[in-house]
Amino acid sequence: MPLDTSAPLLKDLINPTALREAAGHFQALTPSFDRRRFLAKATDGLDDLSILQRVHRVAESLALALPGSYAEQLAVVVDAGPRLSGAFFNMALGDFVASFGLADPTRSLKALRRLTPYGTAEFAVRPFLRQDLDGTLRVMRTWAEDRNEHVRRLASEGCRPRLPWSFRLEPLVADPTPLAPLLRTLRQDSSLYVRRSVANSLNDITKDHPDWVFAHVNDWELDHAHCAWIVKHALRSQIKKGDPRALRLIGASDGAExxxxxxxxxxxxxxxxxxxxxxxxxxxxxxxxxxxxxxxxxxxxxxxxxxxxxxxxxxxxxxxxxxxxxxxxxxxxxxxxxxxxxxxxxxxxxxxxxxxxxxxxxxxxxxxxxx
The missing domain is CATH 2.60.40.10 (Immunoglobulins)
Known part of the structure; x- marks a missing residue:
């Protein structure tokens, strides 16, 4: 019988073996961690869950198995970030913060900043934006100036109006103006990881407010290579449509002879x-x-x-x-x-x-x- 060389399903990255390994890390961090309770909850009906459902199940299982108050549990969750292997397991840590930390946004947002280098917190920050858009964006604007590229990328990716795999941020879909200072701060970012996120955020906005995007980038320094890269990729949908404003911004000729x-x-x-x-x-x-x-x-x-x-x-x-x-x-x-x-x-x-x-x-x- 030939070997099955097909790639594993994404959801199988969170499996019983990986869950037992994760439980061992939490037990090492706090001996009163209830390993049995964690594994019973985390593995119950696991086969029927999608990858994001498994991420949330891990978060729920941590809340049951970790001792103490939310603040005490959160300290252990943050310490686990560097220890866990796999981005989706680390996304579960962010999901824990989003699921149980909305009543303590100051502490929770600090935790997401520390966790995002180990597994993106772009999904976890969105409930905080939905709960308090202005307050959360104030924090995220400080992230845009962080030395760590993962934190800067979280600043732009987490507030994308139409982030895939997540709910839309309807106030930002309706009016992206609150995003302007944050995106402007990142317009020359040295990290391709961050620049791609900024471009994707702007491309999201072109679906609803193309005129806003053209006005926003109109005075950007397009002679700067990083800035020009963002604009070109941000306007990709408009370029495909042949929008003359987009073509001019990337240096293309008007029309085509x-x-x-x-x-x-x-x-x-x-x-x-x-x-x-x-x-x-x-x-x-x-x-x-x-x-x-x-x-x-x-x-x-x-x-x-x-x-x-x-x-x-x-x-x-x-x-x-x-x-x-x-x-x-x-x-x-x-x-x-x-x-x-x-x-x-x-x-x-x-x-x-x-x-x-x-x-x-x-x-x-x-x-x-x-x-």
Whole structure:
């Protein structure tokens, strides 16, 4: 029988063996830790729980097994941060703070600042923002100036209006103005980890308030490499739409005086598990050099037979007057958790500076290729 080499499910990172190991760490920190009670609660119905449900179950189990008041329990939880292995176990420590520490925000937010280097506290801080937006943001603005990149990243990631895997912060969805000082503080951050978070936060805001984002970054120092990187990635949705304001901010030309020639998509019919190659030549029709953002769109067939377009970044190029540039890209067609493929004709479009310039198609069949 061949070995199963598939990756384990994410939820299985919190398993009975790992729970027993974690219990040992807590018992070492405080001998009165009730190991039996912790494991009984943590493992009850574990198989049926998702990863985030398991995270919360660990938090609940700690509250049952640790002795003393919340403040006394919290001291042990914070000390456990460097000892536990695995980001999701450390997220459970943050979940403990969010679940049982809302009545003591000063102590709890200090704990999240200490815990976040070991397992992001971006989800744990959000109940505090929902409870007291202004007060929590005041604390987070101080985090934006912390020496530790994990704490600075928590400052921007935790208050993203539309953070994935979490609830929306509706007041910030409606009006992102309270985020302006924090994001401005981080606009030149030296850490890519932090810059990516700032860009994602701004990209969240473009979904509801693109004009606000353009006004906010209008006076940022775009000659600074870190600042320019954030703006480019923050405006990625607007760049894909061909918004001329976004294109100007990243130095792209207004419009696109080009022709897309010899577009081919091969094979014309492909089985699930295979890939297609997209080939074309980009030829300048302009009398001067152009800075061009080249993307492509795949119109994926949905279960109901309709098409859903997905824009993929290809490259940004500087094309001299009259020059031609061959472009090649391969696209894998495999099922993932985030995308399931369906049979049918998939249209492909080439976009330059947000303008659709040429199109073709391939047909996908569900006769999956043998491994």
């Amino acid at each position: 080009v022709a897309v020639e010899s577009l081919s998509i091969s094979p014309s019919t492909v089985a699930l598990g295979g890939e297609v190659e997209i080939r074309f030549d980009l030829r300048s029709l302009a009398s001067s050099e152009q800075r061009l953002v080249v993307d492509y769109v795949v119109h994926y067939v949905k279960k109901n037979g309709a098409a859903s377009p997905k824009v993929f970044k290809l490259k940004t190029v500087t094309l001299p007057a009259g020059a031609s540039l061959p472009i090649r890209i391969r696209r894998a067609l495999r099922n993932f958790t985030t995308r399931v493929h369906y049979a049918g004709e998939h249209r492909v479009e080439v976009m330059v500076n947000g303008q659709r310039m040429a199109s073709g198609a391939f047909t996908l069949t569900l006769a999956e290729l043998a491994p």
